[in-house]
Amino acid sequence: MPPPRRRPGGRTARIRRQVLDAVLAELGERGYDGLTMDSVAARSGVHRATVYRRWGDVGGLLADVLDAAGDDAWQPPDTGSLEGDLAALNREIHDALTAQPPIVAALIAASFRSEQADHAQRRLWEDRYARCEVIVRRAVERAELPLGTDARRLLIAATAPVYHQLVLLRTPPGPDLPGQAARTAALAASAGAFAVPPPAGDT
């Protein structure tokens, strides 16, 4: 027998959007502990019991929001140079983390609250960094970087300072933090700091 087919139809989708929007709004306004099943239900206009049944708990809500966030068509910037790409990427990150209300920062913080949200957050990170690897590939093609540069490590080195400063340290960043972090990483990269040894076989 076929699995019972779902009904992705109009009402279900509408309710989902209402609830997800309410989650983001609550998260932005009341920050962190403000996100309860109750407040989400009240704001969305959907009944408490419905929210409980479809999402189970706060972690389910967050996971759904995070998964929905990954379903976009985002592409990393393409400025024509490695440092330019990294700087533009960092500026996007910086803007997202300092936007008002601070939805992205609140989402990151909230993802610690449950296993489900944690997994969804990891999927989102993985997706974003995977999409960014093209930046490094293009730089290698332009001969800005040596072959065998570890894309992931380079991307993390470039972006980590921005996240660290804004999410964990939460102190006012120095001027042009995105640009400086990008320049530092690009410099280290062109010096071969992220070279990965070939798999010990052929060229």
Added chain:
Amino acid sequence: MPPPRRRPGGRTARIRRQVLDAVLAELGERGYDGLTMDSVAARSGVHRATVYRRWGDVGGLLADVLDAAGDDAWQPPDTGSLEGDLAALNREIHDALTAQPPIVAALIAASFRSEQADHAQRRLWEDRYARCEVIVRRAVERAELPLGTDARRLLIAATAPVYHQLVLLRTPPGPDLPGQAARTAALAASAGAFAVPPPAGDT
């Protein structure tokens, strides 16, 4: 009139230690939302009402734990070279973040839960990074680094990848993440990536 004089004596101090230990234990075992006033009171053997009276809420508990954590005699490693110091520092961070139970990671995550805890966490970061600046000063004295190197930016660039990988991304780190991050930062630093322009006056 003078404020009523406090009693920092035996019982009060003992109760505080019991409660703070219970906070750490709960945080390690039950991770994030597991930390409630009730569970702390139960585990510590202190009455609920006492915990409410002295600490007010979960944020108060976390803030007290964080402040207590800053009252130690920790000093950054001194290995004789910049890269060695940074690598040793990163290894300490790595070990603290991957220890079982994951108390440090849980503390960082939990510090998002309230204003009070947030402020305490910032004080702790500030204190730690300030203590680490001596690493950069020593490197400048050894002429490993140019004068006018921005200590804070260098330290953040060196340590951020470790925090980012273990706290935010939460994916298995590559081999020798601490060492690689340290080498990258040291390389960029000796190339002058963290030079700060002199204040536009004299040498």
Added chain:
DNA sequence: CCACTACTGCGACAAATGGTGCGTTAAGAT
């Protein structure tokens, strides 16, 4: 050693929150 009082323990209480069975409504297929 004694008096003073800050601090803790106790239990009862009000209020908010989390979670669930059951009848009703609306979506999707024939």
Added chain:
DNA sequence: ATCTTAACGCACCATTTGTCGCAGTAGTGG
């Protein structure tokens, strides 16, 4: 159009959270 079934709304209960007054205990100064 109408039938089937998934999804929703309502009412309800259980648990947790936070507060208060009072009595007892133990530091602190004389």
